[in-house]
Amino acid sequence: MPVPRLRALAPLVVASAIALFAIGWSFTFKEVPPFLIRGFQPAAFPRFVAGLILILALLACLELARQADRPAAQTEAPLVPAFWRTLLMLAIFAAVLALGDFLVAMMIGTAGIAAMWGERRPVVLALLGVVAPVLVILLFDQLFQVRFPRGFLLTFYYG
Template sequence: MKQNIYILPSSVIILSIAVIIAALNLEEAAPVIVGEGMQPRVFPIFLMGLNIFLSLLMLWEFSRNPPGSIPLEGFPTYGSIILFVLFFIITQYIDMFIGIAVVMFLMCRLWGERRLAVNLALALSTPLVIFFLFDLVLKIRFPRGLLTDWYYG
């Protein structure tokens, strides 16, 4: 059982190294679009380097203090997985922002938030902030959907 705790971090390290090798062997690099700052080609390499660092930290911590047995997950965890499937379906057939609002509302309820006003405020404000941040500030258009068709005309 003690060896099983090393499987996940070791697998993440191996996968991250494979992604870094693949990213470095690409024939065509993405064009420089941002100017200064992190470029699109460097971003996955940066994330995989961060994965490797955190996995090594996890291996070191496991060697010092092996984790105890973990209890089985409850319904909120499995319910969240079901809600992510629901989000995919709503996003594909209706609209991404409606999917975000519906799933955030249901996830708040699932994880125990009983105040209806808080659930509604979070579920409605988050998609609005995301939409207007990306549309007005970053000038990024979203894929077509029920609400985005209405907004974009």
């Protein structure tokens, strides 16, 4: 079985190294922001996220090893235009977030990314843009007791 090219493995190695660093760093936490204390132990959430990154990197390495058996394409395919539109959408998300409204940024981001990847059904876009972010806010607020930064819409919710 041929070894996957180093170029393909490099991002996975870097992501794994950052995740391992984050897990190690989480053992040094002495205090945690007050909004995380209610839902998690001081280092549980960063460890969960870093562990998830490690699992995904491992799965990607296994997929690369599986693909190494197949004949390689002559040239690598260029990034699809939807990728660049997604980057633009993420920049718009960050700009709206910087204006101070997390829920509106999530709504624009989720519906926008779906639209950038070709979703055209208005009902689906509305569900993704309105219902999904609201459910995420409710899940984190009710289950994990995590409060999000107040904005125009969250001020109504939090009271």
